[in-house]
Amino acid sequence: MDELPKCEANYTQLTPLSFLKRAASSYPNRTSVIHEATRFTWPQTYHRCRRLASSLRSLNVSTNDVVSVLAPNIPALYEMHFAVPMSGAVLNTINTRLDANSIATILRHAEPKVFFVDYELVPRAREVLRLLVDPTLISSLPLVVVIDDINSPTGIRLGELEYEQLIRLGDPDYAPPEVRDEWAPIALNYTSGTTSAPKGVVYSHRGAYLSTLSLILAWEMPSQPVYLWTLPMFHCNGWTFTWGVAARGGTNVCLRNVSAQQIFRNIALHGVTHMCCAPIVFNIILEEAKVIKNLSPVNIFTGGAPPPPALLEKIESLGFHVTHGYGLTEATGPALACEWQREWDALGNSQKAEMKSRQGISVLTMADVDVVAKDTMRSVSRDGKTMGEIVLRGSGIMKGYFKDPESTSRAFENGWFWTGDVGVIHPDGYLEIKDRSKDVIISGGENISSVEVESVLYRHPMVAEAAVVAMPHPRWGESPCAFVALKKVPEGGDSGGVSEEEMIGYCRRNLASFMVPKKVEFMEELPKTSTGKIQKFELRVKAKGLVVSEKKEIVKSSKSNKKKNKPVMKRDGDRSGGYGEHILAQSRL
Amino acid sequence: MDELPKCEANYTQLTPLSFLKRAASSYPNRTSVIHEATRFTWPQTYHRCRRLASSLRSLNVSTNDVVSVLAPNIPALYEMHFAVPMSGAVLNTINTRLDANSIATILRHAEPKVFFVDYELVPRAREVLRLLVDPTLISSLPLVVVIDDINSPTGIRLGELEYEQLIRLGDPDYAPPEVRDEWAPIALNYTSGTTSAPKGVVYSHRGAYLSTLSLILAWEMPSQPVYLWTLPMFHCNGWTFTWGVAARGGTNVCLRNVSAQQIFRNIALHGVTHMCCAPIVFNIILEEAKVIKNLSPVNIFTGGAPPPPALLEKIESLGFHVTHGYGLTEATGPALACEWQREWDALGNSQKAEMKSRQGISVLTMADVDVVAKDTMRSVSRDGKTMGEIVLRGSGIMKGYFKDPESTSRAFENGWFWTGDVGVIHPDGYLEIKDRSKDVIISGGENISSVEVESVLYRHPMVAEAAVVAMPHPRWGESPCAFVALKKVPEGGDSGGVSEEEMIGYCRRNLASFMVPKKVEFMEELPKTSTGKIQKFELRVKAKGLVVSEKKEIVKSSKSNKKKNKPVMKRDGDRSGGYGEHILAQSRL
Known part of the structure; x- marks a missing residue:
């Protein structure tokens, strides 16, 4: 046979x-x-x-x-x-x-x-x-x-x-x-x-073909979609x-410049049904904040950064239906998608958004996804808490890096593609990203997910942008430092000025104390790469400078944390900082 | 690279x-x-x-x-x-x-x-x-x-x-x-x-995998379907x-015996969303004829025989949403599906059913589908009239026939898989099957599609089953002979007895005259294979017997037809009977 x-x-x-x-x-x-x-x-x-x-x-x-x-x-x-x-x-x-x-x-x-x-x-x-x-x-x-x-x-x-x-x-x-x-x-x-x-x-060709089918399936994109090109075609x-739009016999609505006005105009003009974008585009849309009238909801597939649940809630209230995915250039786009589970229908709006903000499960043609502790090469337990590096395997993974056999073989160690992202698996099988491996803050042997701290900061009504990085610390090795851009207040409005102390107090009320930033630095706007990602590298350099001038204050607050944190610090997890060793210059979507 | x-x-x-x-x-x-x-x-x-x-x-x-x-x-x-x-x-x-x-x-x-x-x-x-x-x-x-x-x-x-x-x-x-x-x-x-x-x-494994994805896509089957097993798993x-149900994380509702009562009970009990079946099962469902209440429509994928439009209309009125496909065991199930075009929404119900009864376009992983004239190996023109043999190429096509290299290589002549089915391509790119190649009736050099004649017979209010085969004819080579089973009339009801003459008259009003059956034979029930397909082979044997005893009548009616048909007989098409040479024992779904 x-x-x-x-x-x-x-x-x-x-x-x-x-x-x-x-x-x-x-x-x-x-x-x-x-x-x-x-x-x-x-x-x-x-x-x-x-x-x-x-x-x-x-x-x-x-x-x-x-x-x-x-x-x-x-x-x-x-x-x-x-x-x-x-x-x-x-x-x-x-x-x-x-x-x-x-x-x-x-x-x-x-x-x-x-x-x-x-x-x-x-x-x-x-x-x-x-x-x-x-x-x-x-x-x-x-x-x-x-x-x-x-x-x-x-x-x-x-x-x-x-x-x-x-x-x-x-x-x-x-x-x-x-x-x-x-x-x-x-x-x-x-x-x-x-x-x-x-x-x-x-x-x-094979990888592109199979990934295309995967993503149509993950998004449940039907025949004849009207697809608005808000996502640059140069992203994967x-x-x-x-x-995929050709596979579905759909219509491509091209867009030279992405502005809220252009988005709403094209949706109305052509009956757009689908679009992709990074969560940052939600902010652009929200500035215009028109409710889409007389149309079925527009389906958005989003990725590139974990969308804060509060932002998801807001964008859906306008008539957008969001599916959240996670991927990297090396995975030909999204490798995970947060497939909706029917039982979530019964949840409240903010719980729904919480569910949706997780990265989800593997797309269909990705053969395998796992979260492993790199030192033992074992899968972490599915408790939603134990962190490990996300690894992928499947037909959607790149052939390799052009003219760079060394990076290629490093990326493919042990039969997996190493994403460099750190996550957990929830008991329901859904993955959640906690950080880029290099962005994990290891404080007193405890892993702190900068994403977790950031997501609390984003829930603050005055915060427009937030990023948390490691700040060197003489006693704890590292401690979290937050950079925050506040929302612009309309002229004549209440400035709502927030102080560092207030922000730290807010974090204390919403985070385990060992995770509370020891320092909050306000900026007009956070530094970003050409693709709109916040440049943590630059912020890390800044944070390095901060440690000297604020040494005293930090030592003091760390001390007070030490006591409070004791029981929390018994958590399992890789305390060796092993993740930090594996830094790939891969790009999330 | x-x-x-x-x-x-x-x-x-x-x-x-x-x-x-x-x-x-x-x-x-x-x-x-x-x-x-x-x-x-x-x-x-x-x-x-x-x-x-x-x-x-x-x-x-x-x-x-x-x-x-x-x-x-x-x-x-x-x-x-x-x-x-x-x-x-x-x-x-x-x-x-x-x-x-x-x-x-x-x-x-x-x-x-x-x-x-x-x-x-x-x-x-x-x-x-x-x-x-x-x-x-x-x-x-x-x-x-x-x-x-x-x-x-x-x-x-x-x-x-x-x-x-x-x-x-x-x-x-x-x-x-x-x-x-x-x-x-x-x-x-x-x-x-x-x-x-x-x-x-x-x-x-590859063919099964890709065909599975194809069919989920063709049917637009979303995540978490509740799938009722009305179609035998032993069919492809x-x-x-x-x-596919595993791929979608759905629920399989097993069914030992397919009866209307069991179908409706399971739909209500488990909230069935999807099921597959041959059109014959529509009749079983229609006997019970309950409207599905308080549920979203159940999606039916059907194939195995062209569903008569009238039957499609009836079954949809009960709350079923039908997608029609065409395939063969050799194509790992459906190779074509009649994808719905949004512009058909504006059509009337019977026109919609007409559209839906066509076999449609290739599923996504089938690389190529064509209708070719076997003598020239050229594609027929996309006029919805010119017939040719349907050929397929793609990853969903079988590896071959087990222990039968001869049949395998015959099936794969010229880089195509030859279905043995005869069809046309409409200007909108949709294929329609006209017949099994061996079922084409060639009368006076004219190809007559038995399916076309059957579909007219099925529209008659008293017809339960109909099959049309070639009857040898001394002058025209072949002429159509119809076998018909009438509907069972409830006890005490009007028998509505239909005579052969009435039925031929009905056909004359609804068909080009050269296509009108020269003979209509009534039967209690038509002979069927174990998979429920009408055994035309057996009927052909019967029809052979009829020619002698009815010779006179036939010659007479052929004569009268000769005159009437003249202009019609100028149609293009393969008159050589070449299709008849290529008979594969392939099975439609």
């Missing part, structure tokens, strides 16, 4: 490219892409992608070459998710928030043959190219193609080539070569590591929904 | 066994299986399957051995879908409607090591064993294990072993070996071919929903 052979009829390579071909054939009348005045159907999108792929071949792009692109969520970026692999090449989408220097670093590493640039980003690209020019080499630069505004072309160029021109010149009858090996690379995504140089995460290829 | 190696962390073999492990971990409190007084949770089901797998190993079952089972939809049959492959063996579920002779033929071919038999089927199994005994061999018989009634054990045995005993004796800590190759066999299903000996269709492993 084992000998029955594989053949063309029964063994087809798994690739997201099949989704586009199927959409063109099965949904011939459906709208594929909308961007302001521009509209395409699925057969048109398929046709355009084939032309572009053929043009790329004419430009000497061949199998496994890299094609980079720097663009916001416009139709061209969507089409390139199919057209580039249809030419045999590997798509490298670049974070548009990066500065020229970081982009140059990526291009130096990725060595793309072609570099597509949105017309608005031409000035930055020009700077990048300047940085790339190597006087010792004759041709170290990629071929540049500008993507002009599809709705009202500007004529801005950087070199000769323009996107629509490549589509026009492409062969309409180009037949993309069949994918011969599903393990072949399809995409290259650089992590936005906060502590080290970005790493190039490589996805296979839009958490795979670039391919 | 191509060189990044596969490892345990990023390349896990695709197997439905992962669904059970995940369900046990992620849904620890959910009910997995209900059968009357019996109830298990997912961890319990996982635990029981591991014990059974371990017992099978103790009974010397090893990799790629066959384990056969003859049982209705009881918990044991469900568990064996995981336990048997967990022991490394291949599951062979046998149609319980087969007679002893047919079962013996299957067992002689499959050579199972162990043969599980439900206690109610022990008499038949005893007969099977008698047929199998070969006096020239010492041990030609499989080890028999009786599955006693789990709710109230009867003590009936056939040999020494009983199912629950194997579970009790199994090692609770048995760790199933990892699936080392996703192409390894998981199941062996014999087709119920109507014209030739049954063939053993082999599925791989319950169209993959044996594995």
Whole structure:
């Protein structure tokens, strides 16, 4: 029975490219892409992608070459998710928030043959190219193609080539070569590591295909969704929904700039049913705070940072229905999703939000997820308390890091992918993240989850942003230090000014005392990476400076804590600080 | 980039066994299986399957051995879908409607090591064993294990072993070996071919896994379904929903006997949300004809025969929501599904039913579906009229036929799987089946779809069953002959007796005249296979007999048709009868 052979009829390579071909054939009348005045159907999108792929071949792009692109969520970026692999090449989408220097670093590493640039980003690209020019080499630069505004072309160029021109010149009858090996690379995504140089995460066709199915299933995204592109496509290829919307025969509503006004306008105009975003976008939406009227609730898939329950409650009250996931670039987007359990229907709103703010259970094609104590390599007990590192295994995990065998093998130690995130498993099987391993604060041998402290701070009515990091401590090794940005108060309103003392008192009322920050530092705004993540690295440097000047006060408060904490400190858990050793520059979604 | 190696962390073999492990971990409190007084949770089901797998190993079952089972939809049959492959063996579920002779033929071919038999089927199994005994061999018989009634054990045995005993004796800590190759066999299903000996269709772990995901997606089955087992699990492993319910953390409601009363009782008792069945079960449901009250609509996935639109309308009016699919044993269940298009919402009820009665578009992991003219190997035009053979390609297609390389290579000619079914493609990309290739009636060079004629007959208020086959004709080669069973009229009611003449007149008013049956034969009930399919083979034999005795009448009516048909006969289409040459004993769902 084992000998029955594989053949063309029964063994087809798994690739997201099949989704586009199927959409063109099965949904011939459906709208594929909308961007302001521009509209395409699925057969048109398929046709355009084939032309572009053929043009790329004419430009000497061949199998496994890299094609980079720097663009916001416009139709061209969507089409390139199919057209580039249809030419045999590997798509490298670049974070548009990066500065020229970081982009140059990526291009130096990725060595793309072609570099597509949105017309608005031409000035930055020009700077990048300047940085790339190597006087010792004759041709170290990629071929540049500008993507002009599809709705009202500007004529801005950087070199000769323009996107629509490549589509026009492409062969309409180009037949993309069949994918011969599903393990072949399809995409290259650089992590936005906060502590080290970005790493190039490589996805296979197989991994992309299976992750796409996983996420449609986890989100229960039905046929014919109307998907609003609030999440940048350069984040894990839009958490795979670039391919997923084609799989579902849906409509992509492109969005050049994410603003509350644009979000609400597009929802109303196109009957948006689905969108993805980091919790930070909730704040943007809440600023406008319109209730979505006369429409079914819009489904939001969120991740990238644990959404504070209070924020979840607020956003759902506007008519959004939120599903929360957890993942990393290395896992092709979300690897866990907080699947709703029917018995939670009976809970109160804030309890529901608590449930929803957990990271959840593995998506379907992730073969295994566990939380392990790294020293013993054993699973932690499912008590919702014992912390360990979250490890993953499955077809959605990256092929590895491009040109970095050392980091690759370190990430794949012992048959698992090590996320670098620390979490617990609740008795109901749901995982909850407590921290990045490097963000765990180890105070007097006790592990403190900075996320837990932050989530209490976020519940304070005046707190807009909060981050807690370790502050060196002469006696306890480390102690928690909070950085807080207060909400902006409307002019003429009560400033509601909160003092450090008040904030510490508030924490004392809401946290085990050993977890109470010994220091609260107020800032106008917390420092963030280009992807909107708070830069704890920078805050840690700041916290290091604080210890000297506040030594006395800290010693005093630690002493008083010592007594109170005694019984609490009997908790189980890794006290060795072992987690701290394993720091990967992986990026959460 | 191509060189990044596969490892345990990023390349896990695709197997439905992962669904059970995940369900046990992620849904620890959910009910997995209900059968009357019996109830298990997912961890319990996982635990029981591991014990059974371990017992099978103790009974010397090893990799790629066959384990056969003859049982209705009881918990044991469900568990064996995981336990048997967990022991490394291949599951062979046998149609319980087969007679002893047919079962013996299957067992002689499959050579199972162990043969599980439900206690109610022990008499038949005893007969099977008698047929199998070969006096020239010492041990030609499989080890028999009786599955006693789990709710109230009867003590009936056939040999020494009983199912629950194997579970009790199994090692609770048995760790199933990892699936080392996703192409390894998981199941062996014999087709119920109507014209030739049954063939053993082999599925791989990969094919089963991908088909399972496909069908959850096609049906949009959400998390936590309550699934009623109206469809026999021995049909393509319950169209993959044996594995699919585990993937979704749902509840399996087992059903020993399918009756309207049992269906309605279980729907009300357990809040059933999903069930599968052939359209014939609609008739059973309609006999009881209760409207499902106080519940969300029950979702039905149907296939196996094209459901007449009128029947669809009736069943939906009771509170069922029907999705229609098309497939074959060789395609691991449904390969097409009639995905609902939002624009159809605006249609009237009967138009909606017309749309729904089409077979639809390919499920997501089926790489390709086409309708081709076999003589030219070209796709037919998408006009909803030109007929061709339906061909499939994709990961859901079987590995091949067990011990039958010749049939296997014939089925896989030219890189496609040939379904033997004849269909058209509508301009909207939706396929519609017109016939089994061998059921096409070729009259005067004109292809007549027997399904089309049947569907008109079914719309007649007095028709309960109808089948149309070719009747040899001296002048036209073939002409259509209808066999009809009329509805049973309640005692004392108007008999509504319909004459042959009236029925032909009715057809004349509703069909192109060349398609009108030249002969209508009334029967009490039409002959059916063990799986409830009408045996056209038998009817064809009957029709052959009719031609002589009715020769005169036929020649006359053909003459009159000749004139009328002239313009119609200019239609395009394959007139060579080429379809008739390619007869595979494949079984539709």
